[in-house]
Amino acid sequence: MKSAETRENILDAADRLFYRQGYENTSFADIADEVRISRGNFYYHFKSKDEILDAVIEARLSDTRDMLRQWEADSDDPADRIRSFIRIVIVNGADIERFGCPVGTLNAELAKLDHGAKDNAVALFGLFRSWLTEQFVALGRTEDADDLAMHVLAFSQGVASLSNAFRDPAFVEREVDRMCRWLDGILAPTG
Amino acid sequence: MKSAETRENILDAADRLFYRQGYENTSFADIADEVRISRGNFYYHFKSKDEILDAVIEARLSDTRDMLRQWEADSDDPADRIRSFIRIVIVNGADIERFGCPVGTLNAELAKLDHGAKDNAVALFGLFRSWLTEQFVALGRTEDADDLAMHVLAFSQGVASLSNAFRDPAFVEREVDRMCRWLDGILAPTG
């Protein structure tokens, strides 16, 4: 069945273009050109632009789950896992400099468009949020685990936003270091 | 001369709509409807959409300078001034929940559009950055004043992004408190 492959190609191109150009600013023609497919074929696989967006978000959710699982596999230490998250802004530094955080910028755009898929995009944030919360719970911070998770999320969004604006890798590294020190402080409180 | 007034009205409407709907997603018709003016009249005052964007950013730069001056007038204490900045996310909380940070979201959108006005938008960030830097210098942190300024900026961007996603005022307050405690730590180091 060739269908699944074409669908996958469309999805990949849409994912990439939505990230780089934004959802609204990406046309069917853009995607079709990238996949080297006709608009007609396009509509055979996706009935509307909204449907592609839903599928793209679904794919990102799935990819994110895989990444989180990978981080879990990489280390049993919740602190290490959290550090894996903190370092995303370095690992994906080049893309973030050019296009911002894929989660944050999609969410911001959909909020402005008042688009129905915004909740799905928020679910992407939710994935990181609940995963980070789990790690903090595992570290014994049962009561404020969610607050700490949100703090770490906020860090990554702030760094991504300014990285996209000023394009200064040194700033990103400094903030990552600072965040890691903060995490160390969480682990071994001085009080 | 009625001209200046009409131009001002167009600018106000464009500013508001660009913030709420995004630049790309706001059409001339949208602005014209809001101002109750014809498209023709429109083009008498602005030759292109890009020209309006430039003017909007210019206006925001001017408004921001006024706000910073006001904060300077409100207190001679640099720490108080920095706290004024930190509290923006609460003062403008309602708008940020719905539309995100006007600076950050515009910047993100223009980066994706690869729009020439992106540098102007970054200048908006730059205004806050240099102002915050000045305050930290006044606090005696000459060496790392800019780093600290960027850290405070990153805070506001992170909080704005997540506020826009999750719409939780309690989170915003917690992060503001945390940031103020961090600032206190800067002022009176324990070491």
Add this chain to the structure above:
DNA sequence: TCAGAAATAGGACAAATATCCTAGATCAAA
């Protein structure tokens, strides 16, 4: 091999949009 289903191509179309153009209205100064 062959019929029916699946997949693809590309033209057609209506709506939206940025921009242009021209005619009419308004206003300030002589």
Add this chain to the structure above:
DNA sequence: TTTGATCTAGGATATTTGTCCTATTTCTGA
């Protein structure tokens, strides 16, 4: 009051975009 500049309205246009439709090609199972 008249004249010329300024301002405004709205139609015209070319382009883009999302969507639909039909014809053709490719694949699959009997």
